[in-house]
Amino acid sequence: MEPIQQLQAHLVDVIRLSQIGAVLGWDQQTMMPPGGAEARAEHLATISKVTHEMFVDDKTGRLLEEAERAAQGMDGDSFEAALVRVVRHDYDLETKLPTALVEAIARETARAHEVWVKAREASDFAAFAPTLERIYNLMRQKAEALGYEDRPYDALLDQFEPGMKTAHVAEVFAGLRDELVPFVQQVFDRLDAVDHSMLHLHYDVDKQAAFGLDVIRKLGYDFERGRQDKAVHPFTTNFSINDVRITTRYLPNFLPSALFSSVHEAGHALYEQGSDQRLEGTPLAGGTSLGVHESQSRLWENLVGRGKPFWQHFYPQLQQTFPEQLGGVDLAAFYRAINFVSRSLIRVEADEVTYNLHIMLRFEMENDLLEGKLAFRDAPDAWNARMQQYLGVTPPSDREGILQDVHWSSGLVGYFPTYALGTLLSVQYWDKALADVPSIPDDIAAGNFAPLLDWLRTNIHVHGRKYLPAELTQRVTGEPLQYRSFMRYLRAKYSEIYGL
Amino acid sequence: MEPIQQLQAHLVDVIRLSQIGAVLGWDQQTMMPPGGAEARAEHLATISKVTHEMFVDDKTGRLLEEAERAAQGMDGDSFEAALVRVVRHDYDLETKLPTALVEAIARETARAHEVWVKAREASDFAAFAPTLERIYNLMRQKAEALGYEDRPYDALLDQFEPGMKTAHVAEVFAGLRDELVPFVQQVFDRLDAVDHSMLHLHYDVDKQAAFGLDVIRKLGYDFERGRQDKAVHPFTTNFSINDVRITTRYLPNFLPSALFSSVHEAGHALYEQGSDQRLEGTPLAGGTSLGVHESQSRLWENLVGRGKPFWQHFYPQLQQTFPEQLGGVDLAAFYRAINFVSRSLIRVEADEVTYNLHIMLRFEMENDLLEGKLAFRDAPDAWNARMQQYLGVTPPSDREGILQDVHWSSGLVGYFPTYALGTLLSVQYWDKALADVPSIPDDIAAGNFAPLLDWLRTNIHVHGRKYLPAELTQRVTGEPLQYRSFMRYLRAKYSEIYGL
Secondary structure, three states: OOHHHHHHHHHHHHHHHHHHHHHHHHHHHHOOOHHHHHHHHHHHHHHHHHHHHHHOOHHHHHHHHHHHHHHOOOOOOOHHHHHHHHHHHHHHHHHOOOHHHHHHHHHHHHHHHHHHHHHHHHOOHHHHHHHHHHHHHHHHHHHHHHOOOOOHHHHHHHHHOOOOOHHHHHHHHHHHHHHHHHHHHHHHOOHHHOOOHHHHOOOOHHHHHHHHHHHHHHHOOOHHHOOEEEOOOOOEEEEEOOEEEEEEOOOOOOHHHHHHHHHHHHHHHHHHHOOOHHHOOOOOOOOOOHHHHHHHHHHHHHHHOOOHHHHHHHHHHHHHHOHHHHOOOOHHHHHHHHOOOOOOOOHHHOOOOOHHHHHHHHHHHHHHHHOOOOOHHHHHHHHHHHHHHHHOOOOOOOOOOOOOOOOHHHOOOOOOHHHHHHHHHHHHHHHHHHHHOOOHHHHHHOOOOHHHHHHHHHHOHHHOOOOOHHHHHHHHHOOOOOOHHHHHHHHHHHHHHHOO | OOHHHHHHHHHHHHHHHHHHHHHHHHHHHHOOOHHHHHHHHHHHHHHHHHHHHHHOOHHHHHHHHHHHHHHOOOOOOOHHHHHHHHHHHHHHHHHOOOHHHHHHHHHHHHHHHHHHHHHHHHOOHHHHHHHHHHHHHHHHHHHHHHOOOOOHHHHHHHHHOOOOOHHHHHHHHHHHHHHHHHHHHHHHOOHHHOOOHHHHOOOOHHHHHHHHHHHHHHHOOOHHHOOEEEOOOOOEEEEEOOEEEEEEOOOOOOHHHHHHHHHHHHHHHHHHHOOOHHHOOOOOOOOOOHHHHHHHHHHHHHHHOOOHHHHHHHHHHHHHHOHHHHOOOOHHHHHHHHOOOOOOOOHHHOOOOOHHHHHHHHHHHHHHHHOOOOOHHHHHHHHHHHHHHHHOOOOOOOOOOOOOOOOHHHOOOOOOHHHHHHHHHHHHHHHHHHHHOOOHHHHHHOOOOHHHHHHHHHHOHHHOOOOOHHHHHHHHHOOOOOOHHHHHHHHHHHHHHHOO
16 A cells, blocks of 8 residues: 555544544533433543544554655645645644643643633633633643744644634734724614614524524535534534534524524535545545634625525515514515624624624734733733724623633633634635626525535535645635625625615 | 452443443434434444454453452452453453454354345345354354353353353243243133224324323433433433433334333333442443343333333323323223234234243244254244244244344344343342332332332342342342243233133
């Protein structure tokens, strides 16, 4: 066997074991009875240990080096070259960290969760600050161990968005902020222009579920290769290209929640289901980065699901499903309502217009904390000052401010930017899809989502992890990541909705 | 650490990995979309390989030998002594077989399944005979490798019923047969005495499900530590003492199917949920043998669920659930109906009275085939002759005869007897429970199942695998396995029902 095939064969068990870990996680969040929790923690610990040990085995390192030598003369565009690059990326992530550091992070974050929960309940950042400081110290050590050329944040970001640099994100965010902050203010001045009260009436959850299932089936989510269940926090997971599962949750008094979360997760799932079947069981199956993954979920949720053509098709059916609540609401009013903007303090409740500002704030704070430019005791003030600067609101408490997200307590630093990168990319991809296939809006209005899905499949999904995110974006759109397309989209859509 | 504690600590990962395998199997049969099948086969293959390799590691053997030396002076009744015995039993099963034989069995049975399915469809035993002969040859090799003192079947039986000997089973079955065959004939002569037509009406499956859930909850199945789902073949599985899951299936035109299968599986689950919590994560958690497991499922299904006191409590509720079908059927008539006997050719459809005859036939044939006393080409005739002798009926085709069960094609030889042993044990345990707690029938009639469950918990469940089946039965009932209690029960119950 050739070295690259040897490497691939050697990794099959590792891939299957990590998929098994995903099955355990899915069951934990959807099906497991409460009594199973303790044993499940053990199952997850055992499977990660076994998977890790098998992956970082000396043999992997040896085969990888041989494969790298063999790949040197190869077409960079080939399956083989991509395989070697991806395995090297993952292998370095797993091997560069000293065991003592990995254990210290696991211990600290396990403890931190409880501390964060209590601090948030009490809205008391001071109670969380020492823990957060220890986590950031560990993150700094992690960055040093992983290595970086320019800024420590590069090493952390690279875990989630391979190849992306902090300087690039900072540049894109700076440009976006300069345009977005004044635009948000314009919209905020006109918030009363949109009535969304009908979304907060009572909507039977069984009817919501049936409608949502019908929607995602029509989008192209393949139920022969997936299923949808309920979970406290909606997520997508997969155990194969052909077993990609999604979850959602239903709020009886807020219609958009389950509906758009279903479309969002279906967007993630379509990406996973769309990998080339030849990638099954290889490290190249799946999404190339969290940012590109988010571009797919946001494209379906926002560009498609909150767009006019989508509701031209689905609104009559939704009205029939909920005649009491929506019988007297016309399509134009409903379209405005589902796109309502608000002065939310909470990221997960934020709309399309304000969402990225919540992310930029976190990106800037993460860098300042990591590089020691901001003292932990001053972090809430820095948070609140940025909220005032970007959104014109000041959180009345830490609970609605710096303590709102679970990420930092879990050791996820460098993760937040991918949400915003995905949002920007979603518009770049969408614009290109429409340029290539101008009929897409009309197709959607006719309930035909195949032309859009085909375009995404061909241009993005089939490749799996073959291309780095930046490479993929360049190949697909002919340009790098940028914020201008997003701002153009936002201005056009929301100027109309809010009569600016 | 002491040697026995070292052994226990060493095996924790093995136990967790085998529980993980059970999660994968549960998902496969209850939740998995069709597309996931191929990857799931890979997941299962990977997890069994990893589990096996970790278990048969030289270190296990070394620690086991040291633990055995340490256990020599110990109380045979202790946790430690039992642990060493159980691990030795499992370790020998996993290590005594040469890899080449394990692979040959896996290959042959994987191929055999398809051959059996087709042969059964075509009702053509000749098409299956060469495969079956190869499987029995492999079983003979397996018996030789595992070792036995008396008969090769001992080695196979011991996998499922540790410590049980073929000669003992043969002796018990011979006595049972002599009494059962004429009794069955007496009942067969009076089959018209019981009308069960009302059970075959249409019963809404949602209402069946709600009623069944209510029943097993009242029996004591703990939904905080388990759940019930639908599956093609009902089964019980567990991933911990505190996560024990059951499944059932609903037939719209046969009420007893889902109801009694739910009670049956709940019986298995109560055994698993009842292990002493101190056994969690050790090899001693769970049931001590398939026979004792089956005693628990049959006890709840037949002794409790098909008994008069049970329906004194539940029948009014069932009548309210299905007033059209059962409103005009009184309790006595319903009790007779759910205990109807039939001349079924098919084991899985057999009633309490005839069931054991189906098992004896298989036990005798397995021994004859294994010991070369019966040629494979003559096997269908031997089957049919026994059916005529035991049940007074001759299968009109191999499909309804020798080809009906999946077991042999899967390499399960020595498994069938445990169904009958469990049935016999169920009555022995039941009799003892009633002798100890005479109020049990009245408690059940009042809907109070706790006294019975408490007795089973204390006497059987808490011990897990601590005692060998024969040891447990002796401790609990003061006597060994025997058939007389069963025959006495059968005579009393069915003489009344059929007016003998």
